[in-house]
Amino acid sequence: DARVTQTPRDKVTEMGQEVTMRCQPILGHNTVFWYRQTMKQGLELLAYFRNRAPLDDSGMPKDRFSAEMPDATLATLKIQPSEPRDSAVYFCASGLQTGADTQYFGPGTRLTVL
Amino acid sequence: AQTVTQSQPEMSVQEAETVTLSCTYDTSENNYYLFWYKQPPSRQMILVIRQEAYKQQNATENRFSVNFQKAAKSFSLKISDSQLGDTAMYFCAFMTTYSGAGSYQLTFGKGTKLSVIP
Numbered sequence: 001d002a003r004v005t006q007t008p009r010d011k012v013t014e015m016g017q018e019v020t021m022r023c024q025p026i027l028g029h030n031t032v033f034w035y036r037q038t039m040k041q042g043l044e045l046l047a048y049f050r051n052r053a054p055l056d057d058s059g060m061p062k063d064r065f066s067a068e069m070p071d072a073t074l075a076t077l078k079i080q081p082s083e084p085r086d087s088a089v090y091f092c093a094s095g096l097q098t099g100a101d102t103q104y105f106g107p108g109t110r111l112t113v114l
Numbered sequence: 115a116q117t118v119t120q121s122q123p124e125m126s127v128q129e130a131e132t133v134t135l136s137c138t139y140d141t142s143e144n145n146y147y148l149f150w151y152k153q154p155p156s157r158q159m160i161l162v163i164r165q166e167a168y169k170q171q172n173a174t175e176n177r178f179s180v181n182f183q184k185a186a187k188s189f190s191l192k193i194s195d196s197q198l199g200d201t202a203m204y205f206c207a208f209m210t211t212y213s214g215a216g217s218y219q220l221t222f223g224k225g226t227k228l229s230v231i232p
Contacts, residue, residue: 033219033220035220042223043205043220043222045221048218048219056219101218102149102164105151107158110157
């Protein structure tokens with residue numbers, strides 16, 4: 001049963017620290033998305049990759065957030081320095097873009113910045 | 115920009131009864147996809163059902179079906195024979211398919227919290 005995996009599942013850190021979240025997309029999927037979920041804003045797209053190339057990261061605060069895909073099996077989302085307002089659940093999703101295709105979500109990383 | 119509206123923040127239904135969750139959207143596109151995702155307390159986002167805008171026939175997946183009204187830009191989810199395991203947040207989502215920077219991204223509604231009562 002193929003699924004998207006994310007690590008860590010939960011992360012508590014102090015303001016100013018660097019945070020790295022990792023995602024392993026479903027094998028063979030060529031699109032990867034990062035979403036952030038908060039009570040206030042709901043689910044928002046942060047970044048989007050196709051064939052490992054970033055296509056859209058307009059939803060991401062550029063000064064502190066960065067997203068990369070070092071290879072087809074790993075996507076990372078980094079926050080440096082972290083701030084309390086970054087506290088949220090961060091989801092990774094992957095899909096096989098042969099047209100518009102379904103996105104499959106990982107279990108999310110719950111980030112708490114104190 | 116596309117918007118998705120779920121007007122019912124919370125709903126409840128008795129076990130074995132039927133419930134309908136509402137969703138409306140706004141777009142100028144003609145070709146797109148609509149989805150319902152379920153998020154139980156485990157927080158995993160689970161695909162419930164998907165509808166292609168070019169298809170007139172409403173999608174069905176076991177106890178879950180949709181009422182897709184393209185002209186009215188409405189996409190409601192009907193859950194029949196509700197089960198305790200259906201208790202979750204339900205999110206309606208829109209995906210455009212045009213070629214551009216915003217293509218293939220999901221735009222979500224704020225969600226409806228559904229409680230199934232024994």
